[in-house]
Every structure is written in C-alpha cells, then in structure tokens.
Amino acid sequence: MKTGRGLLAVSSAVFAVAGLGAANARAHGFVGDRFFPPTIATDDPFATDELLLPSISYFNAGSPATGTTDGGFEFDKEIFPHFALGISGDYLHLKPDGEPASSGFDDFVLSAKYQSIWQSDAHEAIISIGALWEIGGTGGKQVGEDSASTFTPTIYFGKGFGDLPEALEYARPFAITGTLGEDLPTSAEPNNLEWGLALEYSLPYLQSQVKDIGLTAPFKDMIPLVEFSFTSPENRDGGETTGTINPGVLYESKYFQLGAEAIIPVNNATGRNVGAIIQLEIFLDDIWPKLFGHPLIGSDK
C-alpha cells in the first residue's frame, strides 16, 4: 500500500504552469478502453515504469499527538514483460506535542508486481499480484525505525464500469481499484491485514467514451476520487482497525499526473485531525519513450 514519499526540492509551480498549457494525454495502466490512473493512498494493479516525485503529506495522529510531515518518492521499472520492481522511500519530520521534533528516513521499501494474472478487456477488469518488503534497519531510529522487516504479499485489482448497460451510461465512467495485503513482520509486531479501495469517476472517460458534455480544460482531464485505506491488526494485541478516507482529485496532463487528497481519519485510534497529501507522478514512458514504457528484458508486444 502506498504511503507518503521522500522529499526533493523541485519547481512544482513551473511543472503546473507548463503542464496545464500543454495538450492533454495520459499514460500506462490500460485495460481495454479504460485508463486506470495511479492513485495516491492505494497502489494500482499495473507493472509499469513510474516515477513518483514528490509526494508530500501532513497528518497528525498518535499518542502523544504527533504532526508528521512526510516527503517521499517511488520509482518502478518493468524488468520482464508484465513484471516490475520498485523502490520507495520517505523522509519524515515528526513533531510530538510538547516534545522536540525529529527527522529522518523511514525504512526503504522494495516492491515486486506481476500484472494481469487475469484480465478482461471487454469488462475492463484486471487482477495482479505482488509483494512489498519494508527493509528493517534502513530507516532512522530517531523516527522510530528499528531492525525489523515486514513482508507484505498483496493482491491488486481493478474494474471499470464501461460495460454497464446504456440505461446507466452516466455510471460508466466509474472505476474501482483496490489492494489486499498481509503484513508479515519479522518481529513481535502484529500481523496486519492491509486493505484499500479507490473509487473514481473519470471525466476523460465520460467525454471520450460516453458523452461529450462540453467540459473544457482543465476539468475534462480531471478524475475525482475517494480512497479508503485500512490496517486491521490480527493478533498480538494489535488494537483496533485504523484507516483513512481520502477524497480528492487527479489531474492528467501530457507528461504527469498531479493529485491532491484530504486525509480523514475514520476513528480516534487513527487520529483526530484532517491531513492532506499532494503528489506528482511523472509519466516516464511519455517523456522518454525510447528509455521507458517497455521491459528491460523481452517485449510486451
């Protein structure tokens, strides 16, 4: 499951201005006629070349209440057809109430994903599998990291509703993606069920596949969505389920996606305040098609 990513000083304002002025396009993540955008709180079911840089979030939770600013990155590369490896990292700044702040890297996470163990283009549906490995000892002790690792095998799925009957045509731009994973720590930490869902309504799909209702830029390139992200401890007195509901919007430009969501805790165990996250996803295969968008070994075609 995606979390916040590491920080790098980039000219985000320049990106935004340049991108909004360019012609509109999207990249990767296709099943049949459906483009599935990369989502923020939950990972998508595609094994493609991606660069997420940066992702910046703020959330206040825990006891004592701790304001966490998280800046992160993620890079994924297709190695064999439909199989990608990735690495992600987060730089955390923690400020507990009444205590001094601390900063440092979270544990780095390696990922592997195999796309399309099952797929139906006609029904815009896909199932993929993968795993995450949070590498213990790679993060800073000052931000609470230790030597324990966590391995999380995960199922990813996606379903677009373009196959709905004509009587429900305005529901056809809806799509869902989701993940279901099991945290297997190497320490005495509890096993957790990690589960999440993204429900999105694609205005580009509406305009190009259902009905041109006259939307203009930037709205015709926006995908409003709401994501649900939960962690359910299963043993070792792990406590109750925690999670967030993240309403937001994605903007699809020619070479990047810009996303923003609110982070709303579902219960007091998660937190008491609303946070926020913004994220820039760079479409590597559109910017450098000769370098990205195809596997290192073998061919997708």
Next chain:
Amino acid sequence: MKKITIQSLVAILFLVLQTHARAHAFLDHAEPKVGSTITNSPAGVKIWFTQNLEPAFSTLEVQDAQGREVDKKDAHLDDKDKSLFLVSLPQLPAGTYTVIWHAVSVDTHRTQGRFKFTIK
C-alpha cells in the same frame, strides 16, 4: 544558490522535453460528438486526437446496432493535420451507431476506445 540552480535546471529540462517528446494519443473531440443525437446522416466521422498518429497501425470503423461495419472503409489521416482521423459514411438510416478506434501515436503508444451516436 545550489537549490535555486537545481530547481531552474529541472524546470528548463521539463520545458525542453515538452517541446520534443511525444505521448499517448487520446480522443480530444469528435464529429459527430461523442454520445450525440443528430438529425441528418453525417458524411463521415472525424476524430481529433491529442497526438499525431501512425496511419499504418491505426484503425477507425463505424458499426450499426447489429455490429455490421457500415463505413466506406477509407479511414485515413487528414493531409494537413496528422492528429485528425477520418472515415467516410454512406447515407445511413435512423439508428444508433458505434465508432470503434485503435490509435498508435507516432512514438508507438497504443490506445483504443469507442463511442456511440444516434441518427434520429
């Protein structure tokens, strides 16, 4: 000073790449409009894409409600605008028609889609 230099370099790189790079081709707008109802049989279907296409690998056809192809099988790119894909149509009776397209952009990215229009 170092941070400002890095930011400026990244911004310049991004702007330069935008002028030279390509991307996936998506339907920008069409005639007849996507999901529209019209009163007269159109002379053809036109689709404007967001990128120039490779004509040899791109397809465009129109089917009737029974799934039969009804266009004149002359799908081609406009001579002056390589992002405009057209196919001619004979006189069509009232009914609902499906436009099915497969696009390959000049940098070989593939996209596809379909939409309906209705002749009253």
